[in-house]
Amino acid sequence: MNSLKERLIKYAFTAMGYLSLLLLFGIMAVLFIESRPAVKELNILNFLFGPQWRPARTPAEYGILPLIAGSLSVSFGAISICVPLGAGAALYLNELAGETQRRVLKPVIEILAGIPSIIFGFFGLVAVAPFLQETFNLPVGVCLFTASIVLGIMTIPAITTICEDALSFVPRSFKEASFAMGANRWQTLTKVTIPAAGSGICTAIILGIGRLMGETMSVLMVAGGAAVIPKSIFSPVRPMTAAIAAEMGEAARGSMHYSALFLIGLVLFLITLALNILSEHISKKYRLKLGQGR
Amino acid sequence: MEMDPAAITTPKIKTENLNFFYGGFHALKNINLNVHEMQVTALIGPSGCGKSTLIRLFNRMSDMTPKTRAEGKIMFEGGNIFDAKTDLVKLRRNIGMVFQKPNPFPKTIFQNISYGPEIQGCKDKDFIYHRVEESLKKAALWDDVKTRLHSSALGMSGGQQQRLCIARALAVEPKVILFDEPCASLDPISTAKIEELILELKKNYTILIVTHNMQQASRVSDYTAFMYLGNLIEFGQTDRVFTVPKDKKTEEYLSGVFG
Numbered sequence: 001m002n003s004l005k006e007r008l009i010k011y012a013f014t015a016m017g018y019l020s021l022l023l024l025f026g027i028m029a030v031l032f033i034e035s036r037p038a039v040k041e042l043n044i045l046n047f048l049f050g051p052q053w054r055p056a057r058t059p060a061e062y063g064i065l066p067l068i069a070g071s072l073s074v075s076f077g078a079i080s081i082c083v084p085l086g087a088g089a090a091l092y093l094n095e096l097a098g099e100t101q102r103r104v105l106k107p108v109i110e111i112l113a114g115i116p117s118i119i120f121g122f123f124g125l126v127a128v129a130p131f132l133q134e135t136f137n138l139p140v141g142v143c144l145f146t147a148s149i150v151l152g153i154m155t156i157p158a159i160t161t162i163c164e165d166a167l168s169f170v171p172r173s174f175k176e177a178s179f180a181m182g183a184n185r186w187q188t189l190t191k192v193t194i195p196a197a198g199s200g201i202c203t204a205i206i207l208g209i210g211r212l213m214g215e216t217m218s219v220l221m222v223a224g225g226a227a228v229i230p231k232s233i234f235s236p237v238r239p240m241t242a243a244i245a246a247e248m249g250e251a252a253r254g255s256m257h258y259s260a261l262f263l264i265g266l267v268l269f270l271i272t273l274a275l276n277i278l279s280e281h282i283s284k285k286y287r288l289k290l291g292q293g294r
Numbered sequence: 295m296e297m298d299p300a301a302i303t304t305p306k307i308k309t310e311n312l313n314f315f316y317g318g319f320h321a322l323k324n325i326n327l328n329v330h331e332m333q334v335t336a337l338i339g340p341s342g343c344g345k346s347t348l349i350r351l352f353n354r355m356s357d358m359t360p361k362t363r364a365e366g367k368i369m370f371e372g373g374n375i376f377d378a379k380t381d382l383v384k385l386r387r388n389i390g391m392v393f394q395k396p397n398p399f400p401k402t403i404f405q406n407i408s409y410g411p412e413i414q415g416c417k418d419k420d421f422i423y424h425r426v427e428e429s430l431k432k433a434a435l436w437d438d439v440k441t442r443l444h445s446s447a448l449g450m451s452g453g454q455q456q457r458l459c460i461a462r463a464l465a466v467e468p469k470v471i472l473f474d475e476p477c478a479s480l481d482p483i484s485t486a487k488i489e490e491l492i493l494e495l496k497k498n499y500t501i502l503i504v505t506h507n508m509q510q511a512s513r514v515s516d517y518t519a520f521m522y523l524g525n526l527i528e529f530g531q532t533d534r535v536f537t538v539p540k541d542k543k544t545e546e547y548l549s550g551v552f553g
Contacts, residue, residue, distance in 0.1 A: 173397035177459070180353060181466050182387040183413045191409065196400050 031269060034262035038062070041256060047263065053227040053238075055247065055257040062260045064267070069229045070144075070237035071268075074219060075212040077148025077233065078155060083205055085152075086159025093160070094167040095189060113157035121221035124150035129222060138234050140224060145233045147223035151212055159208050166200025167193065203279040210275035213268065216241035240268050306331040306470060306500040307352060312366035314347060314356070321347050323524045324366075329470070329517075334492060334501040336515035336532065338508060340552065343521040345504045346394075349472050352502065353389040354382060370470075387414070390468035394475045396455035398447035398462070403439050406447045406458055410466040425465055433461035434491055453484025460491065471495065473503040477510065489514050508548060512536050520544045 038047070042062050050063015089109070093102055128149055129141030170193050178188040194201075224236020227243065238246075244261050251258040305328035314322035322344045329335050329352075337345040350356045351368060354375060367374040375385055398406050407426040416422060426443070430436040435457045439450075447458055456476060463471055473492070477485040492501060492514050505511050511518050511532065518535040520528045520543075528535060528544040539545040546552060 171397070173393060173395060174399055176355065176358065176393065177397045177399065177462070178409075178413075179358065180355060180386055180391040180393075181410050181413065181463065182383045182385075183409075184383060187413045191413070192399060 028269070031262055031266045035259055035266050038256060038259035038263040042260070042263075047260070048267070051229065053243070055251070055260065060256065062256070064240065064243075064264055066227045066229045067238055067240045067243050067264065068267075070223065070227075071213050071239040071241070073144055073230050073237060074147045074151060074223060074239050075209050077144060078151035078212050079205065079209055081148060081152025082155040082159050082208065086156045086204075086208075087163045087201060089156065089160045090163035090167055091189070091194075093164055095185070095193070109157045109160050113161065115154075117154060117215060117217045118221075120150050120154045121218035124218060124222035136234065140236060142222050142224040142236060143234045144223065144230050144237045147219050147237065147239075148233075150218050150222050151215055154215070154218065155208050155212060158211060159204050162204035162207065163197070163201050166197040166204065169200065170196045199282050199285060203283045206275050206279040206282070210272045210279075213239075213275075214241060214272055216245050220245050240264050244268075304331055305329060306370070307502075308369040310367040310369065312348075312351070312368060313364070314344075314351065315363045315365075316359070317361045321524050322351075325526045327519055327526055327529060329500060329502055331500050332496065332498075333516040334496050334503060334514050335517040335519065336511035337502065337504045337519050337521060338506070338511045338547075339521035339527075340547065341506065342523075344524040345521050346474055348521070349474050349502060349504045352470070352472055353386050353391055354380075355391065357382075387466050388468055389470040389472060390463035390466060391472045391474065392456070392459050392463055392476050394478045396452055396459050396479070398450070398455050398458050400446070400448055402444045403447050403450070403458060404443040406462050407465045410462060414466070429461040429465040430458075432464050432495070433457045434487070434494070435461055451484070453480050453487060456480060456484065456488060457491065460488075460495075464495075468499065470500045470502065473501065475504050475506060477505070477507070485510070508536075520547060522547070 047062055047064060048068070049065050050061065051065050052061040052063045053066050054061040089105075093105060097105065124146055125142070129146050131141075132138060132143075132146055132149075133141035174192050174196055175188055178192045183191070219239050220242040223239060223242055225238050225242060225246065226236040227238040228235070230237050244264055247257070248261055251261055307329040309325050309327045312322060312325040312327075313320065325348065327348075337349060339345050347356070351364060352370075352375070356362055356364065364376055368376065370385070370389070373380065399409065401409075404426055407429050408422045411422050411425050416425075427436065427440075430439060435454065438454060439458075447455065450458060460471075460476075477488050480488065489510065492503065495501060496516075503511075503514065515532045517530065518528075518532045519526055520535065520539075520541070522543055528539060528541045530540075535544065536548060539548060
């Protein structure tokens with residue numbers, strides 16, 4: 001009786017464990033099946049590198065280069081904002097902040113991480129966009145630059161958290177050795193602590209890029225939405241996620257447009273998958289390098 | 295606790311009524327100890343007696359532990375190291391340290407040693423190379439590693455890593471080297487090599503070593519200080535302390551009554 005109960009519990013948990021695997025394969029299957037007509041009909045090279053995304057025209061053009069350019073430019077713009085700020089905050093927390101400051105700041109940063117992205121969208125639309133429009137005298141406030149700022153701020157907590165973890169994994173004994181040789185704090189930080197945490201920080205950045213590529217709601221609101229390859233940082237852009245979210249409602253089910261949107265999803269999925277594998281690979285090497293934390 | 299009459303060398307470091315507190319805990323009680331120049335002084339005693347606490351005061355590594363307080367003096371080269379005007383960087387260049395567990399940086403063998411000269415602002419590549427070679431030779435490691443200077447230090451054995459840490463300390467050209475249980479995590483063969491090295495280094499450096507291994511103290515040291523519960527119980531020439539201890543506690547510890 002008892003053993004039957006235990007077996008049942010075991011099976012139940014096994015099922016839950018495998019459910020996520022099943023869901024992952026299910027999602028991949030849907031992406032592959034729904035994007036099949038587009039793969040068959042459109043030349044994949046033309047699809048990836050075509051310079052025009054005009055699904056509503058006749059004849060329609062399905063080139064997602066502007067969308068990929070939109071995603072990449074917003075991601076890199078955001079990265080160049082959130083990496084210095086996020087890593088700097090992590091260094092402050094780990095190396096300089098006293099116990100009291102850390103006790104206040106860490107939870108605040110975690111709360112920032114929990115704010116829904118649509119709130120950041122509002123913030124971008126109401127505060128950042130009008131400010132930039134006025135300051136730089138732009139025709140429209142919603143553009144690549146605005147999206148980069150909003151996404152950059154949004155991603156700071158994630159970068160800070162992962163960088164702080166990487167820094168706190170650096171064994172105390174490395175720092176002691178450095179100080180005992182007469183190094184000052186700055187030398188110890190730049191020549192011992194940061195290099196030792198380096199791969200962890202790289203992982204943080206790559207995961208950050210992955211997350212930015214997948215971010216949808218706020219870019220839909222603040223990126224401007226024009227499916228053209230950006231010419232300046234003030235050009236409006238349409239990242240891949242924004243295109244899917246904006247157009248899925250109007251694309252007729254089973255149409256080429258509908259299938260092409262799934263193909264964009266598939267491309268996005270493969271990009272973030274590659275980034276995740278890369279960061280996993282780097283962090284594994286990092287653990288070996290530190291010799292399990294000695 | 296008078297000095298041995300046979301003591302003819304001059305003290306390099308001298309503690310005067312030294313007290314140390316971790317918060318409210320009185321860890322070191324009124325320590326008066328002379329560390330003699332070009333000699334090996336061993337600090338022995340049971341776990342928790344304060345020997346590691348004491349050795350970490352000489353280069354003020356104790357500063358890294360929050361909520362601690364020192365009273366009294368440690369005199370080194372004419373000044374009290376607790377003085378506000380003490381230059382910590384200079385102090386630590388003069389008084390090097392080797393830790394309990396080998397702690398090479400996750401860098402190459404070469405970079406581990408060149409770190410010291412580099413942080414002093416040295417940019418001359420030839421000079422640095424020579425300093426690395428010389429330090430590795432002094433640590434009896436050169437022949438083992440000369441063909442793989444640019445491979446990771448973490449690929450070395452524990453004993454080699456510890457000798458690398460000694461070479462790294464030597465590269466800064468200290469006058470005093472503090473060893474905090476340098477063989478605690480090593481096998482007997484590596485331990486023997488480190489001991490041999492300490493005897494060799496004694497010709498040019500003043501050495502202070504913490505050890506929980508009494509045999510090691512008797513093999514490598516000229517002077518022995520026995521500590522118990524934060525007090526310095528007995529200090530004298532090693533031969534004398536080990537053969538005719540004056541204090542009952544020292545005798546009991548050395549004969550293994552407690553430990």
